[in-house]
Amino acid sequence: MIDPHHVLxxxxxxxxxxxxxxxxxxxxxxxxxxxxxxxxxxxxxxxCSGNIISLMNGxxxxxxxxxTLMVDLVYSNSLMAAEGEEAxxxxxxxxxxxxxxxxxxxxxxxxxxxxxxxxxxRGKPFTALQAAKMLGEKAxxxxxxGACAVDGGPSAAKPNLAECVGLSDIVKRPMIKLPGCPCHxxxxxxxLAHLLMNGVPELDNMDRPLLFYSTLIxxxxxxxxxxxxxxxxxxLGEPTCLFKxxxxxxVTRVDCPTRKWDGYxxxxxxxxxxxxxxxFGFPDKMGPFISYDITRE
Amino acid sequence: MKKRxxxxxxxxxSGFMEIDVMLEQNKIIEVKTTGSIFRGFEQMMVGRSPFDAxxxxxxxxxxxxxxxxxxxxxxxxxxxxxxVTALGRYLRDALHCCEFLQNHIRHTYQYTIPDxxxxxxxxxxxxxxxxxxxxxxxxxxxxxxxxxESLRMSRLAHQMLAxxxxxxxxxxxxxxxxxxxxxNADQIVRMKSILQTITAFIEEKMVPDVYLIAKYxxxxxxxxxxxxxxxxxxxxDRYKDLGTLYVDPLV
Numbered sequence: 001m002i003d004p005h006h007v008l009x010x011x012x013x014x015x016x017x018x019x020x021x022x023x024x025x026x027x028x029x030x031x032x033x034x035x036x037x038x039x040x041x042x043x044x045x046x047x048c049s050g051n052i053i054s055l056m057n058g059x060x061x062x063x064x065x066x067x068t069l070m071v072d073l074v075y076s077n078s079l080m081a082a083e084g085e086e087a088x089x090x091x092x093x094x095x096x097x098x099x100x101x102x103x104x105x106x107x108x109x110x111x112x113x114x115x116x117x118x119x120x121x122r123g124k125p126f127t128a129l130q131a132a133k134m135l136g137e138k139a140x141x142x143x144x145x146g147a148c149a150v151d152g153g154p155s156a157a158k159p160n161l162a163e164c165v166g167l168s169d170i171v172k173r174p175m176i177k178l179p180g181c182p183c184h185x186x187x188x189x190x191x192l193a194h195l196l197m198n199g200v201p202e203l204d205n206m207d208r209p210l211l212f213y214s215t216l217i218x219x220x221x222x223x224x225x226x227x228x229x230x231x232x233x234x235x236l237g238e239p240t241c242l243f244k245x246x247x248x249x250x251v252t253r254v255d256c257p258t259r260k261w262d263g264y265x266x267x268x269x270x271x272x273x274x275x276x277x278x279x280f281g282f283p284d285k286m287g288p289f290i291s292y293d294i295t296r297e
Numbered sequence: 298m299k300k301r302x303x304x305x306x307x308x309x310x311s312g313f314m315e316i317d318v319m320l321e322q323n324k325i326i327e328v329k330t331t332g333s334i335f336r337g338f339e340q341m342m343v344g345r346s347p348f349d350a351x352x353x354x355x356x357x358x359x360x361x362x363x364x365x366x367x368x369x370x371x372x373x374x375x376x377x378x379x380x381v382t383a384l385g386r387y388l389r390d391a392l393h394c395c396e397f398l399q400n401h402i403r404h405t406y407q408y409t410i411p412d413x414x415x416x417x418x419x420x421x422x423x424x425x426x427x428x429x430x431x432x433x434x435x436x437x438x439x440x441x442x443x444x445x446e447s448l449r450m451s452r453l454a455h456q457m458l459a460x461x462x463x464x465x466x467x468x469x470x471x472x473x474x475x476x477x478x479x480x481n482a483d484q485i486v487r488m489k490s491i492l493q494t495i496t497a498f499i500e501e502k503m504v505p506d507v508y509l510i511a512k513y514x515x516x517x518x519x520x521x522x523x524x525x526x527x528x529x530x531x532x533x534d535r536y537k538d539l540g541t542l543y544v545d546p547l548v
Contacts, residue, residue, distance in 0.1 A: 039421075044313075047359075048356050048357060048362070048466075049311045049312060049358070049359045050358070050360070050466045050467065051359070052359070053311070053360050053466050056403070056407070056452065057455050057465065058452075059452065062449075062452070064448055067419060067420040067422070068419045068420065072420060073420050073421060074421045074422065077306055077313075078308070078310075078311055078407070078408075079308075080308050080309070080422040080423075081308075081412075081423050081425040081428075082308065082424065082425045082426065083304055083308040084305060084306070084307075086425070086427075087306055087308055108335075108336075115334070115336075116313065116335070117305070117333035118306060118313055119305050119306040120305040120315070125333075153356075154356035155336050155356075157341045157353065158341065158344075159341070159343075160337075162335055162336050181356065181467060182359065182466055182467060236472060236477040236478065237477060237478045237479060261464035261465070262452070262455050262458070262459035263452065263459075265456055265487075266462075266463050266464065268464055269469075270463050270469075270478070271461065271462055271463030271468070271469040271470040271478050272463065272469040272470065272477040272478065275352055283349070283353055283356075287346060288345075288348065289346070289348065289349050289352050
């Protein structure tokens with residue numbers, strides 16, 4: 001049988017045409033059930049819900065692409081139309097199926113998790129702690145998205161009244177860690193694409209994909225020549241090396257300088273110091289973020 | 298007969314909230330709202346370098362992080378006795394405006410529209426079992442398209458923010474005295490160009506869409522009433538040259 005979507009020569013070989021053809025083919029296969037999109041659950045736990053906002057900032061791929069062509073997003077507190085019990089029913093319905101779990105936010109553990117209630121289940125408060133355990137155990141893959149999910153992040157900053165911890169302290173299983181505050185949309189979507197196409201990406205010994213987290217910011221910083229020559233900025237806004245103002249580029253391992261943010265227009269060091277938001281121990285071990293008095297002249 | 302309705306999670310608000318309603322003969326007689334997350338940001342500031350507040354308080358909220366950096370900078374300026382130049386204030390407020398645009402677009406389309414518009418069957422998150430959907434099919438379709446189009450617009454608003462703020466959410470541009478790095482002509486014209494696209498969308502689609510929904514749900518204007526006491530600290534107000542562009546502090 002001739003495939004109705006087969007393209008006869010001379011076919012348009014422009015990138016746009018190829019993408020359009022592949023997209024159409026994938027869509028047809030999804031529609032007729034040949035291809036099944038994997039289910040994705042995005043849990044917002046104890047944090048600012050800024051990683052889903054960052055995900056909405058993805059340019060290529062963007063959120064529309066992820067929703068329609070990459071996965072079937074089943075649960076997202078910030079985006080889903082359903083609410084109340086209906087929303088929680090949806091969340092529970094995936095437990096019997098295969099799904100990928102993305103978690104943003106830390107897990108508040110104080111008072112049995114009551115410092116962060118994410119819904120009601122059968123009339124009782126359903127805590128971030130319960131959700132992390134319940135879904136974390138059943139998921140086919142777990143991705144900790146952003147600083148809070150990775151190791152507590154800002155939610156666990158001293159004195160940590162809610163006794164927040166990272167996801168891996170609660171869910172004892174292999175997981176992919178994507179530190180960053182927030183996580184860059186490409187770090188998540190690229191990891192997700194790798195999971196869908198080729199399985200778990202190669203990780204370093206801290207469970208971060210080497211694809212994004214292999215190189216120190218300092219090693220690819222456009223201000224590096226100033227560091228090498230010992231020319232340091234005395235205030236923010238100078239174009240030279242910000243090391244003596246407290247820049248954490250020398251200890252932070254991620255592709256920020258080459259990837260850049262928000263449609264690839266700028267990055268933190270384009271405005272001020274790096275505060276080490278993608279490094280373990282952020283924020284407590286990365287402060288002070290700006291220091292005007294490291295050297296005295 | 299009394300009936301209790303509890304809604305938790307209240308989705309699409311960028312955070313966690315429970316609404317607990319008591320009804321008697323189809324009238325609401327009591328409502329309790331509960332914010333169900335506690336991290337203790339005030340206590341986190343104790344013993345930390347004061348400048349760190351500008352960055353750390355942004356982590357209170359992902360959709361409005363810039364507002365927290367602005368508030369921290371204002372507090373530090375007050376404490377340090379720093380006088381901000383007119384230019385510094387304009388630049389910082391321009392950066393803050395970018396976030397307002399992002400926030401308002403996402404609030405309207407991603408957070409509010411799904412209560413009125415049935416979204417296409419492309420993802421499970423758009424499924425909803427019950428609701429008060431009244432829009433004619435054609436109007437519904439048009440607004441659903443705008444839901445997706447708006448995603449590009451809110452992204453552009455954050456892009457405009459990042460041009461001088463480094464990144465969004467959680468910017469690096471806002472600082473004591475205005476912003477951390479003065480923008481050049483290339484950056485300013487880039488922001489102005491992006492703004493033109495967003496403005497066209499808001500004027501031609503977003504505002505008419507809101508009026509359209511208001512038309513089909515005009516009875517909602519007469520359902521329930523708050524105490525009517527509203528307070529504003531003001532925003533984008535009392536500039537020396539331009540006066541108030543948005544709202545004065547008032548009760």
